[in-house]
Amino acid sequence: MNRLIYVFQHAPHGRSSGREGVDALLAASAYSENIAVVFIGDGVLQLLQGQETDEILSKNYAPMLKLLDLYDIDQVFVSQRALTQRGVTQDDLIIPVTVVLDDTLTEILHQADKILSF
Numbered sequence: 001m002n003r004l005i006y007v008f009q010h011a012p013h014g015r016s017s018g019r020e021g022v023d024a025l026l027a028a029s030a031y032s033e034n035i036a037v038v039f040i041g042d043g044v045l046q047l048l049q050g051q052e053t054d055e056i057l058s059k060n061y062a063p064m065l066k067l068l069d070l071y072d073i074d075q076v077f078v079s080q081r082a083l084t085q086r087g088v089t090q091d092d093l094i095i096p097v098t099v100v101l102d103d104t105l106t107e108i109l110h111q112a113d114k115i116l117s118f
Helices: 017-028 041-047 062-067 080-085 102-110
Strands: 004-008 035-039 075-079 098-100 114-117
Touching: 004 017, 004 041, 004 102, 017 035, 017 062, 035 041, 035 102, 041 062, 041 075, 041 080, 075 080, 075 102, 080 098, 098 102
Parallel strands: 004 035, 004 114, 035 075, 075 098
Antiparallel strands: none
């Protein structure tokens, strides 16, 4: 079975790609059991708790990430460097993740049959 990896690399709410990516990820889980999720760069900001989106008239889709476990998506990786550069710790995140170095992220991405980037 093909290994799918979803890469989130953009900040939330400035564009619709993050929400669309989460929707696609959850939908794909019905057809594949070999899915991993990677958050790099500004994509780590999608995982922050307590996002208030009312004033920007945008839907807060971060709580949908809590569904990953329910959909049996348990391979969630986050760039240590991206977290550090943005002053974010694992305690700030809405879901449990595996924090990895960039070399490890490269290895993970090389294991993919298909990479979808959002």
